[in-house]
Each structure stands twice: as structure tokens, then as C-alpha cells.
Amino acid sequence: xxxxxxxxRGTARRKTLLRSAEKVIGEKGFASASIAEITRDAETAxxxxxxxxxxxxxxxxxxVVEMGTLTRRVMTDAVTGAPDRLEAERRGxxxxxxxxxxxxxxxxxxxxxxxxxxxAYRDYFSRFAQAYRDQLLxxxxxxxxxxxxxxxxxxxxxxxxxxxxxxxxxxxxxxxLDAIADAAFDMIRDGLSP
Amino acid sequence: xxxxxxxxRGTARRKTLLRSAEKVIGEKGFASASIAEITRDAETAxxxxxxxxxxxxxxxxxxVVEMGTLTRRVMTDAVTGAPDRLEAERRGxxxxxxxxxxxxxxxxxxxxxxxxxxxAYRDYFSRFAQAYRDQLLxxxxxxxxxxxxxxxxxxxxxxxxxxxxxxxxxxxxxxxLDAIADAAFDMIRDGLSP
Numbered sequence: 001x002x003x004x005x006x007x008x009r010g011t012a013r014r015k016t017l018l019r020s021a022e023k024v025i026g027e028k029g030f031a032s033a034s035i036a037e038i039t040r041d042a043e044t045a046x047x048x049x050x051x052x053x054x055x056x057x058x059x060x061x062x063x064v065v066e067m068g069t070l071t072r073r074v075m076t077d078a079v080t081g082a083p084d085r086l087e088a089e090r091r092g093x094x095x096x097x098x099x100x101x102x103x104x105x106x107x108x109x110x111x112x113x114x115x116x117x118x119x120a121y122r123d124y125f126s127r128f129a130q131a132y133r134d135q136l137l138x139x140x141x142x143x144x145x146x147x148x149x150x151x152x153x154x155x156x157x158x159x160x161x162x163x164x165x166x167x168x169x170x171x172x173x174x175x176x177l178d179a180i181a182d183a184a185f186d187m188i189r190d191g192l193s194p
Numbered sequence: 195x196x197x198x199x200x201x202x203r204g205t206a207r208r209k210t211l212l213r214s215a216e217k218v219i220g221e222k223g224f225a226s227a228s229i230a231e232i233t234r235d236a237e238t239a240x241x242x243x244x245x246x247x248x249x250x251x252x253x254x255x256x257x258v259v260e261m262g263t264l265t266r267r268v269m270t271d272a273v274t275g276a277p278d279r280l281e282a283e284r285r286g287x288x289x290x291x292x293x294x295x296x297x298x299x300x301x302x303x304x305x306x307x308x309x310x311x312x313x314a315y316r317d318y319f320s321r322f323a324q325a326y327r328d329q330l331l332x333x334x335x336x337x338x339x340x341x342x343x344x345x346x347x348x349x350x351x352x353x354x355x356x357x358x359x360x361x362x363x364x365x366x367x368x369x370x371l372d373a374i375a376d377a378a379f380d381m382i383r384d385g386l387s388p
Contacts, residue, residue, distance in 0.1 A: 029309050031225050086386060111308060115223050122365060129361075145386040149377035153386070155361045156354040156378045163353025164346070167323075171316060183343035184350045191385035192280060192339040192347070 005052065014052040016042045018066070021059045026105020030060055030116045057117070064113045064120045067106045068127065074099045085139030086189055093161055093188075094181035100165040101177065107165065129154045160184055199246065208246040210236045212260070215253045220299020224254055224310045251311070258307045258314045261300045262321065268293045279333030283382055287355055288375035294359040295371065301359065323348045354378055 005011045020041035025033040035056055039046045053059045078095030082088035100107045113121035132154035139145045164184060168174045199205045214235035219227040229250055233240045247253045272289030276282035294301045307315035326348035333339045358378060362368045 089386065114305060115309075125361075143388055146384065146388050148380055148386075149374075152358070152362075152374055152377035153381055155357050156381060159353035159355070159357025160350040161353070162357060163349050167319075167349045168346075180343075180346055183346035186342055187347055187350060187382075187385065189385045189387045190340065191381065191383045192283065192342075193383045194337055194340050 010052075013042075013044060013048065017044065017049060017052055018059065018062065022063055022105050022109065025060060025063065025112070026108045030056070030109075030112050060109070060113070061117055061120050063106065063109050064117065064124055067103075067110050068124050070103070070106070071096070071099060072128070072131070085135065085144040088135075089157070089188055090181065090185040093164075093185060094177060096161045097165055097169055097177045097181055100169040101173070104170055107170065125158065129158060132158065157188065160188070204246075207236075207238065207242065211238065211243060211246055212253065212256065216257055216299050216303065219250075219254060219257065219306070220302045224250070224303075224306050254303070254307070255311055255314050257300065257303050258311065258318055261297075261304050262318050264297070264300070265290070265293060266322070266325070279329065279338040280383055282329075283351070284375065284379040287358075287379060287382075288371060290355045291359055291363055291371045291375055294363040295367070298364055301364065319352065323352060326352065351382065354382070 005014050017038065020038045021033075024037050024041055027033075028037070033056070035049050036046055038059075039049050042048075049059075053062075074095055075092050078091045079088035082091055110121070110124060113124065129151070133150045136145065136148075136150040136153055140147050140150065164180060168177070168180050174180065199208050211232065214232045215227075218231045218235055221227075222231070227250070229243050230240055232253075233243050236242075243253075247256075268289055269286050272285045273282040276285050304315070304318060307318065323345075327344045330339065330342075330344040330347055334341050334344065358374060362371070362374050368374065
């Protein structure tokens with residue numbers, strides 16, 4: 001996606017533009033963000049943007065795809081080495097909340113995609129859900145979790161992570177993310193039943 | 195909010211405009227929807243809009259508030275008479291999914307509020323979460339559910355409902371909402387632990 005730069009300097013400039021786009025679009029919203037603001041933030045000429053990107057839509061989509069790659073990597077790193085699926089759930093949830101705290105603008109960009117680029121939005125979550133469902137199915141087969149509808153569970157668990165990210169990270173910037181992840185995990189593990 | 199009509203005919207016309215605004219903004223998105231389109235859909239003159247609403251922003255906010263009132267009513271009706279909190283959770287989740295299926299444009303409008311009117315968006319979910327948390331606290335005190343962090347649980351449970359609404363109602367328009375609610379409820383009740 002976009003034009004691949006041929007030099008190291010080009011690669012660096014493209015990266016700078018991408019980070020400025022993340023910042024400006026994340027803060028102002030896609031509709032209000034202008035390419036002029038992005039290049040101003042990146043300290044380059046307006047025309048430079050078009051060497052690397054065809055449009056604001058294109059840089060936006062690239063940010064959504066980047067967020068997908070990053071989130072998957074963060075989650076994979078977090079759960080690697082977990083002794084079982086339940087512990088992987090706890091670690092994954094906490095890692096997600098920490099990632100939202102670290103990159104709030106990337107997270108906001110994904111939510112904007114719901115309206116700016118609905119296809120990219122669905123792709124983002126569907127790809128994520130597919131991998132999640134497969135992990136739940138494997139855990140069910142190995143007896144690490146109770147049998148159940150892996151597809152519904154995957155979307156339900158993603159919904160928990162997203163909503164806690166909104167409430168406790170984006171809105172309130174809480175610093176006790178460990179405690180929040182633990183409290184949610186308690187319900188994920190054992191349910192509400194007394 | 196808005197100008198209260200003085201006649202029955204005025205009340206009816208205002209209602210028609212509100213439904214047209216729901217339809218047009220729900221389908222096109224807030225930024226793309228024009229007041230001209232709304233009045234065309236309502237079969238009134240463009241100027242009529244301004245008798246009842248000050249701006250597109252105002253009609254939008256009124257739709258978000260309306261969605262809040264409606265959702266709370268639907269959920270209250272659904273859980274009234276439930277023998278305990280767990281059954282109320284199951285009924286509430288199913289009622290929510292059915293409501294999204296019935297009024298997809300109102301649901302989409304709330305999600306647009308995240309960017310169009312962040313204050314209305316937070317109000318919407320915070321008000322909902324507060325009532326939810328209180329219900330969970332009462333259920334905990336009466337021993338209907340295990341003790342836990344009611345605030346985190348309320349947001350986690352809302353996240354499940356929202357994400358299942360996106361995936362299985364808005365995107366796929368599934369007609370087996372009972373089975374989906376049951377599958378999610380199974381996890382809410384007993385967790386993933388084997």
C-alpha cells in the first residue's frame with residue numbers, strides 16, 4: 001500500500017508522515033484532519049505527502065492495517081509462554097489495555113474506521129476474531145476451557161476488551177489496569193454464577 | 195431540547211422529521227447527511243426543519259438521548275419479572291440484540307456520537323453503566339451472583355452486548371439471536387473455566 005520509498009531517507013520521511021497522520025487524525029478525527037496539518041506536524045512540504053501517499057483515505061487505511069499488525073504482535077507476545085488458555089486470556093486482556101494506553105490515537109483511528117472505511121473496520125475485527133476463535137477451539141479440545149460456541153465467545157471477549165479500553169483507558173486514563181484486567185478476568189474465568 | 199410544538203399537527207411533524215433524521219443520518223452518517231435530505235424524506239419544506247430544530251447537531255443529540263431512553267425502556271421491560279439476576283442477564287442481552295435488529299439506524303447513530311458528540315456518547319454509556327452497576331451490586335448482596343467488581347463487570351457486560359450487536363446483527367443480520375444470546379450467556383454465567 002502506498003509508494004515504497006527507494007532510499008533510507010525516504011523510508012524515514014514516510015514513517016514520520018505516518019506518525020504525524022496517526023497523531024493528527026487520532027486527535028482531530030478523520031473529517032477534520034487535513035493533509036496540510038499532517039505535513040506541518042511532520043515538518044515537510046505539503047507536496048511531500050503525495051510522494052508517499054495517494055490520499056488521506058490511503059494513509060488512514062494504512063494506519064488501520066498497521067494497528068491490526070501491531071495489536072496482533074502485542075497480543076501474541078503477551079500470551080506466549082502462558083501455561084494455559086485461561087492465563088493467556090488474563091495476560092492478553094491486560095496487554096490490550098496497556099497497548100491502548102500507549103497508543104490511544106491508533107486505537108481511536110480504528111474506531112473511526114467504522115464510518116470512514118467500514119470494510120477496513122470489519123477486516124480488522126474479523127481477522128482478529130478468526131485467530132481468537134481458533135485458539136478457543138484448540139483450548140476446548142485440550143480441555144483447558146469448557147466447551148462452548150467459540151465464535152460467539154471470541155466476539156464477546158473482544159467486546160469486553162474494547163469496552164474496558166474505552167472506559168478505563170481512553171476516558172479515565174486509570175493507572176490500575178492490572179486490577180481492572182483481573183476483575184474482568186475473574187468473570188471470564190468463573191462467570192457470575194454464585 | 196428543541197422547540198416544543200404547540201399543536202397536534204406540529205407534534206406529528208416534529209416526530210416525522212426526527213424519524214427521517216434517524217433514517218438519513220443512520221444510513222449516510224452524520225457528516226454526509228444534509229438537512230435538505232432529511233426534509234425531503236419527511237416530505238416537508240427545508241425551512242420547516244428550523245421550526246423544530248436549531249441545527250443538525252441538535253437533532254443528532256436528540257436522537258442519541260432518544261436511543262438512551264428507548265434502550266433503557268426495552269431492557270427494563272425485558273428483565274422485569276426475571277426470577278433472578280442471572281436470568282435477567284440472559285433476557286437483557288437477548289432483548290438488546292433484538293432491539294439493534296429492529297432499530298439499526300438508532301444504534302448506528304449512537305456509535306457515530308463517539309466522534310460527532312463525545313459528551314453525549316459518554317453520557318449515554320455512563321448513565322447506562324451506573325444503573326447496571328447498581329443492579330449487579332444488589333444481586334451480589336442478595337447472593338444471586340458471586341461477589342466481584344460491579345463497575346468493571348457492568349462495562350464488560352455492556353461490551354459483550356455491543357460487540358455481539360455489531361457482529362451478528364448489524365453486519366450479518368443473523369436470525370438466530372436466541373442461540374447467540376444463549377451462547378454468550380453460558381460464558382457470562384459459568385465462565386470459561388473447565
